[in-house]
Amino acid sequence: MKRYKKMEKKRIAAALFLLILGAALYIGLRQEKDVKVIFVSKTQDNIDFWNSLVEGAQMAADEYGAEYEWMAPVQEKDVDRQKELIREAIEKAPDVIALAPVDEKEILPEAKKIKEEGITLVLIDSRLSEDIADCAVSTDNYAAGQELGEYALSICSPEEKIGIVSHVKGSSTAKEREKGVQMVLEEDGREIVQTVYGESNYSIAYDETKKMLEAHPEITVIVGTNEYATVGAARLIKDMGLKGKVKIVGFDNSKEEIQMLESGVIEGLVIQRAFDMGYLGIKLGIETEKGEKQEANVDSGCKLVTRETIYTKENQKLLFPVHTGDD
Amino acid sequence: MQKGIKYEKTVRYWIKKKLQGLKIHTAVMGVFTVLILMSSIAFFILAISFTERSVIKNSEEYTEQLIQKVNDDMDSYMNYMKDISSMVYSSRDIQKYLFQEELSKDLQEDNYARIIEQFRTIMNTRKDVCNIAVLGDNGKSVINRGTSALNPYISLSEQEWYKTVKEESEEIHITSSHVQNMIYDQYDWVITLSRGIENQNTKEVEGVFLIDMNYATIDSLCSSVSLGKKGYIYVLDKNGEIIYHPQQQLLYSGLKTELIEEVLEKGNNSGGFVSGKGQERKLYTASTSADTGWTVVGVAYMSELLKEGQELKRIYIILAFCFFVVGFFLALLLSRTITKPIVSLDAAMREVEKGHFESALMTEHGGQAEIRGLGESFHMMVQEIQSLMEQNVKEEKEKRKAEMRALQAQINPHFLYNTLDSIIWMAESGKYNKEVVRMTSALSRLFRQSIGNEEEFVPIRQELEYIETYLTIQAMRYKDKLSFDIKLEEEVENEKIAKLTLQPLVENALYHGIKYIEGPGKITVRGYYKEEYVIIEIQDNGKGMTKEELQHIFDKKIYKPGFGGIGVYNVQNRLRLYYGAEYGLFYKSKKGVGTTVYVKIPVGEEAEDEEI
Numbered sequence: 001m002k003r004y005k006k007m008e009k010k011r012i013a014a015a016l017f018l019l020i021l022g023a024a025l026y027i028g029l030r031q032e033k034d035v036k037v038i039f040v041s042k043t044q045d046n047i048d049f050w051n052s053l054v055e056g057a058q059m060a061a062d063e064y065g066a067e068y069e070w071m072a073p074v075q076e077k078d079v080d081r082q083k084e085l086i087r088e089a090i091e092k093a094p095d096v097i098a099l100a101p102v103d104e105k106e107i108l109p110e111a112k113k114i115k116e117e118g119i120t121l122v123l124i125d126s127r128l129s130e131d132i133a134d135c136a137v138s139t140d141n142y143a144a145g146q147e148l149g150e151y152a153l154s155i156c157s158p159e160e161k162i163g164i165v166s167h168v169k170g171s172s173t174a175k176e177r178e179k180g181v182q183m184v185l186e187e188d189g190r191e192i193v194q195t196v197y198g199e200s201n202y203s204i205a206y207d208e209t210k211k212m213l214e215a216h217p218e219i220t221v222i223v224g225t226n227e228y229a230t231v232g233a234a235r236l237i238k239d240m241g242l243k244g245k246v247k248i249v250g251f252d253n254s255k256e257e258i259q260m261l262e263s264g265v266i267e268g269l270v271i272q273r274a275f276d277m278g279y280l281g282i283k284l285g286i287e288t289e290k291g292e293k294q295e296a297n298v299d300s301g302c303k304l305v306t307r308e309t310i311y312t313k314e315n316q317k318l319l320f321p322v323h324t325g326d327d
Numbered sequence: 328m329q330k331g332i333k334y335e336k337t338v339r340y341w342i343k344k345k346l347q348g349l350k351i352h353t354a355v356m357g358v359f360t361v362l363i364l365m366s367s368i369a370f371f372i373l374a375i376s377f378t379e380r381s382v383i384k385n386s387e388e389y390t391e392q393l394i395q396k397v398n399d400d401m402d403s404y405m406n407y408m409k410d411i412s413s414m415v416y417s418s419r420d421i422q423k424y425l426f427q428e429e430l431s432k433d434l435q436e437d438n439y440a441r442i443i444e445q446f447r448t449i450m451n452t453r454k455d456v457c458n459i460a461v462l463g464d465n466g467k468s469v470i471n472r473g474t475s476a477l478n479p480y481i482s483l484s485e486q487e488w489y490k491t492v493k494e495e496s497e498e499i500h501i502t503s504s505h506v507q508n509m510i511y512d513q514y515d516w517v518i519t520l521s522r523g524i525e526n527q528n529t530k531e532v533e534g535v536f537l538i539d540m541n542y543a544t545i546d547s548l549c550s551s552v553s554l555g556k557k558g559y560i561y562v563l564d565k566n567g568e569i570i571y572h573p574q575q576q577l578l579y580s581g582l583k584t585e586l587i588e589e590v591l592e593k594g595n596n597s598g599g600f601v602s603g604k605g606q607e608r609k610l611y612t613a614s615t616s617a618d619t620g621w622t623v624v625g626v627a628y629m630s631e632l633l634k635e636g637q638e639l640k641r642i643y644i645i646l647a648f649c650f651f652v653v654g655f656f657l658a659l660l661l662s663r664t665i666t667k668p669i670v671s672l673d674a675a676m677r678e679v680e681k682g683h684f685e686s687a688l689m690t691e692h693g694g695q696a697e698i699r700g701l702g703e704s705f706h707m708m709v710q711e712i713q714s715l716m717e718q719n720v721k722e723e724k725e726k727r728k729a730e731m732r733a734l735q736a737q738i739n740p741h742f743l744y745n746t747l748d749s750i751i752w753m754a755e756s757g758k759y760n761k762e763v764v765r766m767t768s769a770l771s772r773l774f775r776q777s778i779g780n781e782e783e784f785v786p787i788r789q790e791l792e793y794i795e796t797y798l799t800i801q802a803m804r805y806k807d808k809l810s811f812d813i814k815l816e817e818e819v820e821n822e823k824i825a826k827l828t829l830q831p832l833v834e835n836a837l838y839h840g841i842k843y844i845e846g847p848g849k850i851t852v853r854g855y856y857k858e859e860y861v862i863i864e865i866q867d868n869g870k871g872m873t874k875e876e877l878q879h880i881f882d883k884k885i886y887k888p889g890f891g892g893i894g895v896y897n898v899q900n901r902l903r904l905y906y907g908a909e910y911g912l913f914y915k916s917k918k919g920v921g922t923t924v925y926v927k928i929p930v931g932e933e934a935e936d937e938e939i
Contacts, residue, residue: 014655021648044774059574184779255514276580313507316577320506320514 035286036067036094042102042125043076048254049227049274052321053125056278057098064286067094076200077168079106086110088132088275090117096285100125101135103170106133122285127172134288137281137298139272141173144251144302145180148223151268151304152181152249153188156221163219164195165209165229177225177251193219198229205232211245220246227252230269231253234260253305253319261307268306274319276300352666356782363651371647378639383610386632387599390612393552396627397560398614400548405619406522411449415461415536416522418442425463425534426526441617443473457517458510458539461524465533476511483509492521493532501619503568504575507539513631517541518570523716545571549623555631565620567591586611590624599625606630615780641739672702684713699832724904728783731901733805739834739898746770762803769800777827783905787854789821790829794852797830801837809841815854822861823926825905828898832865832912832924835895840869840922856930860910863926872916902928 009124025223038126039057043050061068071165072083072144073087089097090113097114099121101107108128114121123136152162164181166174178195184191196212198205205228213219213236222237223229230250234257237246250257260266277300287294305315351356416658424428424438442887446459450472453829462483470477483489485507492500502519518538526536549560549571561572567587569578577583586602590613599612608629615622630637678686688709693699753759776793791813798811833850841848853864872880881896895912902911906928916922 004372018648018652021644056576059577063574255512258514259480259512262478264480273580275576276582279577279580279582310527316506317576320516322516322575322579 008139018272027097034065034067035096035289036071036092037061037096037098037282037283038089038092038094039068039070039098039124040082040089041070041072041100042082044072044074045076048321049252049272052274053278055321056275056279056280057124057282059275060279060282060286064283066271066282066286068282068299069094073102076102077188082107083110086114087138090114090119091269093117094119096120096122096227096282096289098122098124098285099283101128101172102126102168104172104175120285120289122281122288123146124281125173135284135294135296135298137284137300138173139277139278139302140299141176142180142183142298144270144272145177145182145225146184147180147302147304148177148225148249148251149181149184151185151270152221152223153190155247155249155267158188158189158190160220161193161216161218162190162221162223163193163212163216164223164225165212166195166197167200167205167226167229169197174225181223181225197221198226198232200226200228202228202232202235205229206236207232209236213240222246222248224248224250227254227257231256231260234265238259251258258319259312261305264307269305270302271298271318272302288324332806350666351661351669355662355666356658359662360655367647367651367654370650371643374639374643379633382633383601383629386610386627387612390554390599390610390627391614392813393554394612394614394623397548397552397625398616398621398623401545401562401621401623402616402618404544404548405501405520405616410542410907411537412499412520412522412538415445415459416524418445420445421461421469421524421536422527424469425461425465425467425524426528427938428465439469439473442469453544455540455542456538457515457541458507458513458537460509460535463524463534470510475513478508478511488521489535490539492523492535498522501564502854503564503566504570515539515541516711518545542571547936548743549573552625554625554627557631558625558627560623560625561585563587563591563622563624565622570621582933598614601629623872624812637912665695668698672698672705675705679709679712684709688713728901728904731897731904742834746800746804766800766803769796769803772796782825785826786820787822787824787861788816790826791815791820791854793827793853794829794833797833798850804847809837809850810847811850811852813852816856819854819856819861822928822930824861824863824926825901828902829863829865829926831895831898832926836865836867836869836922836924838873840867843870844868849925859930860927860932863928864923865926866921866923868921871918871920871922872914873918877914877916881912902926915918 007228038059039054041050041054057070069092071085073085073280075081079102083106084099086099086107087110097119099107099111099114101123104127108130110131111121111128119134123133123138125138127136127138156162162176162185167177169176174197182192193216194209194212198208205224209222209232222233224233227250230248230252231254234248234250237243237248238260243263248268249268250259250266251255251270251272252268252274257266257269261269280298280300284294284298303315303318305319309315310319347753382918420438422439424442430438443875444462446469449459450456458471458475460468462468462470468477477483488500488502500519500521501697502521504516504518506514507517508514519537519539521535521537524534524536526533545562549562550573552560556852559573562570564570569575569585569587572578572585574583578585589600589602590611599610601608601610603609610627610629610632612625612627613622675686678684688706694702719921747770750763750770753763753766772795773793776789776796779922795811796810802811829852833852836850837848839851849866850866851866853862853866855862855864881899899912910927910929913925913927914922915925
C-alpha cells in the first residue's frame with residue numbers, strides 16, 4: 001500500500017512540474033502588447049518650446065514602441081476645447097494620458113475623470129490644483145522664477161523699478177514663476193510695480209506691456225514669464241526704441257528671443273528643457289503604467305543664458321534643438 | 328595532507344551514507360534523474376550558446392559589410408563636397424570678385440551674378456547644402472542665393488573655425504556638428520566644410536570659403552541601411568564628438584548615453600563587439616574612414632537578431648524537457664526491472680526468517696544473470712536449511728527416543744531382587760521346585776524380551792506376552808493377592824505398538840493401586856478397536872485416585888528414584904513422540920474403586936520410524 005502511495009506522489013509531482021514549466025514558458029515567451037499613450041498639450045501653436053516638447057514626447061513614444069497620439073487646442077487660452085479633447089482621449093481608452101493643463105483649477109474635473117477610468121495620468125509642464133496625477137515632469141517653475149528675479153536684480157541698481165509681464169493668470173506655471181520672482185525681490189526689499197497678463201498671445205502681451213509702461217513710465221526692468229510675454233514685451237521695447245533703457249529678462253528660447261538676446265534687446269533668458277520635458281514625461285508615464293518604480297515628480301531643469309554664453313557647446317545644444325530626420 | 332584526506336572522507340562518506348540510507352530503487356532513480364537532468368540542461372545550454380554564437384557571427388559579418396558601405400558612401404559624399412570646394416576655390420570669378428577691387432562696378436556685378444548662379448545651382452541640386460559662401464576679409468561676400476545676410480551681431484573674425492581656416496590655406500577643414508550663427512535669421516545645425524582663399528596676388532589668405540551641410544544626406548545615408556526595427560547608425564568625428572545620431576537631442580540633454588570610447592577602442596574595422604544586457608544587449612560594429620577620420624557605428628539589437636533564436640529557444644526548452652521526461656520514465660522502468668528481483672529476493676529472505684520455507688521456495692527468481700544466480704543459490708540454501716532442520720528435528724527425536732528406550736529398558740531393580748529373593752526363598756524351602764522353575768524361567772523370559780528386541784515397534788501380542796510374564800511373576804509372589812486377565816479382540820494382537828509401553832502401566836497399577844487394598848487385586852487387560860484407534864485398556868481395582876491426583880498424574884515428579892521405574896510421564900512422552908499429540912494415555916479413576924488407563928494408538932501405523 002505504501003509503495004502505491006509513493007508512486008502516486010511521484011506522478012502528481014511530475015504533472016505539477018510540467019504545468020509550472022508550461023506556465024513559465026507561456027509567460028516568458030508571450031509577446032508584450034504595446035502601450036497606448038495620448039498626449040494632450042496646451043496649444044498647436046508653432047512655437048519652439050512646444051515644438052521641442054512634442055518632438056521629445058514623440059521620441060520617447062517611438063523608443064518604447066508605443067501607440068502614440070498628440071492632440072491640442074488651437075489656442076492655449078481655449079480651456080473648453082482642452083476639456084473636450086480630454087474627454088475624447090478618455091473615450092479612446094489609452095493606457096496613459098499625458099496632460100499639460102491650461103488651467104490648474106478648470107481642468108481638474110476632467111483630470112479626475114481620467115483617474116476614475118483607471119488610466120495613468122502624467123502631467124507635463126503644468127500642474128493641477130490638486131495632487132491627483134500619478135506622476136509629473138516639469139520645470140521647477142518656482143526655482144525658474146527665482147533665477148529670473150536674481151538675474152533681474154543683477155542687471156539693475158537698487159532704485160530701478162521692476163514690472164512683470166506674465167501669461168495666463170490661472171496657469172500653475174505663471175503663478176509659480178511669479179511667486180519665485182516675488183520671493184527674490186522681496187528679500188531684496190524691492191516691490192513689483194505691476195504685473196500684467198499676456199494670455200500667451202503675442203499681441204495681447206504687446207498691448208499689455210504698452211499699457212503698463214504708459215501707466216508706470218518709471219519701470220526700467222521687465223520680467224517676462226514665458227515666450228509670448230517676453231517676445232511681446234521685447235517687440236514693444238524695440239518698436240518704441242527703448243532698447244538699452246528698459247531691460248528685459250525673459251523666459252524660453254524662440255529664434256526671435258535669441259536674436260533679441262544677440263542684439264541686446266533682451267539681457268538674459270531663463271530657458272527650459274522642452275525636449276527633455278516631453279521625452280521624460282512620456283517615458284515616466286509609460287514606466288509608471290508598467291509598474292516600474294519611479295520618482296513621482298521629475299524636474300526637467302532650467303538654465304540662464306546671456307549673450308556671451310549663447311554659443312557655448314552646452315548651451316548650443318539647449319538653445320537650438322537638433323532636428324534629425326527633417327528640416 | 329591530513330586536511331585533504333579528512334575532506335574526502337567527509338564528502339564521500341556523506342554521499343555513501345545518504346545513498347545507503349535509501350532503498351535501491353530510490354537511489355537508482357535519484358542518480359538517474361540527476362544524470363538525465365544534468366545532461367538535459369547541458370544540452371540546452373550548449374545548443375543555445377552555439378546558436379547564439381553563430382547568429383552573432385553572421386550578424387557581425389552582415390553589419391560589418393553594411394557599415395563599410397555606409398562609410399564608403401560617406402566618403403564619396405565628403406569627396407563630392409571637397410570637389411565643389413576645389414571648384415569654387417580655383418574659380419577665377421571669385422578671385423576677381425573678392426580681391427580685385429579695381430574692377431568696374433559692372434564687371435563686379437557680372438562676377439557676382441555668375442558666382443551667385445553657381446551657388447544657386449548647387450543649392451538647388453543639393454538639398455543638404457545649407458549655406459555656401461565666400462567671405463573676404465575686406466567685407467565682400469557672396470552668400471547662398473544672394474538673399475541671405477550675415478548676422479550683424481556676430482563677429483566673424485572671432486569665430487574659432489574662421490581663425491583656424493585662415494591659418495592654413497591648403498587644408499580643407501571639416502568641423503564637428505555645431506550651430507551656424509553666421510547667417511542672419513538662421514540657426515541650423517550643420518557640419519561646416521571650409522577653406523581659406525588665397526589672394527593670388529599677395530599669396531596671403533584673405534578670405535574664406537565655406538559649405539554648410541545639414542543632416543539631410545547623412546540622415547538618409549544612415550537610415551538607408553536597416554539594422555532591424557530598433558537598430559540605428561551614428562557617426563563620430565575623429566575626436567569622438569557626435570556628428571550625427573538619431574537620438575542626438577537626447578544625448579545632448581544627457582538623458583541618454585552612447586558608447587563612444589569603447590567603440591573607438593574596440594570597434595575600429597576589427598569586427599564588432601556586444602555590450603549591454605537583457606533587452607539592451609546590442610552589437611556594435613564600427614568603420615573608420617581614412618579620409619575624414621569619421622567613424623560610422625552600426626548598432627543592432629541582439630533581441631532582434633536573435634528573434635529566430637527566441638523561437639529556437641522555445642523549441643530547445645520543449646525538447647530538453649521532453650528528453651528529460653522520457654529519460655525519467657525510462658529510468659523508472661529500468662530501475663524497476665533491475666531492483667524488482669532484488670526486492671523479491673529480499674522478501675523471500677524475510678519469509679525464511681519467519682520460518683515460512685515453503686513460500687520462500689515458491690518465489691520465482693528472475694532478473695539479471697547475477698541476481699538469478701543469487702536467487703538460485705538462495706533457493707538451494709533454503710532447501711538445504713529446510714532439510715537440515717528436518718534432519719535436526721529427526722535426530723532430536725531419535726535422541727529422545729533412544730533415551731527413553733534406554734530408560735524404559737531398565738527393569739525395575741526392586742522388582743529384580745525381590746523376585747530373586749522369592750526364588751531363593753522358595754528354593755531354600757525345598758518345597759516349591761515347580762514354582763522356582765516357573766519363576767526363574769519367567770524372569771529369564773522377561774529379560775530376554777526386554778533386552779532382545781531391536782525393533783522399535785512390536786506386535787501387541789508380543790507386548791502382552793511381556794506383561795503376562797511380568798504378571799505371572801508378580802502373581803506368584805503375591806499368591807492370592809493378584810490375579811489377571813488378558814483379552815484381545817482378534818486382529819488387535821497384530822497391530823504394532825511401541826515396545827515396553829504397557830509394562831510400566833501394569834507396574835503402576837500394582838504398586839500404586841492394588842498394593843494398597845485389602846482384598847484380592849485384579850488386573851484386567853483388554854484390547855480392541857475403536858473408530859480409527861486401537862485401545863489397550865488396563866484396569867485395576869486398586870485404591871484409585873482422587874481428582875487431584877489424576878490431574879497430576881503426568882507430572883514429572885512421579886518419576887521416583889526410589890522405584891527406579893520410568894513413570895507414566897515417560898510412557899506418555901514416548902507414545903506421543905512416536906504417534907503424535909492426539910494419542911497416548913488417558914486415565915479414568917475413582918477413589919476406592921479402581922483405575923483404568925486407556926492406551927490409544929493409531930491403527931496400522933508405525934509412526935515416523937522406518938528403519939532402513
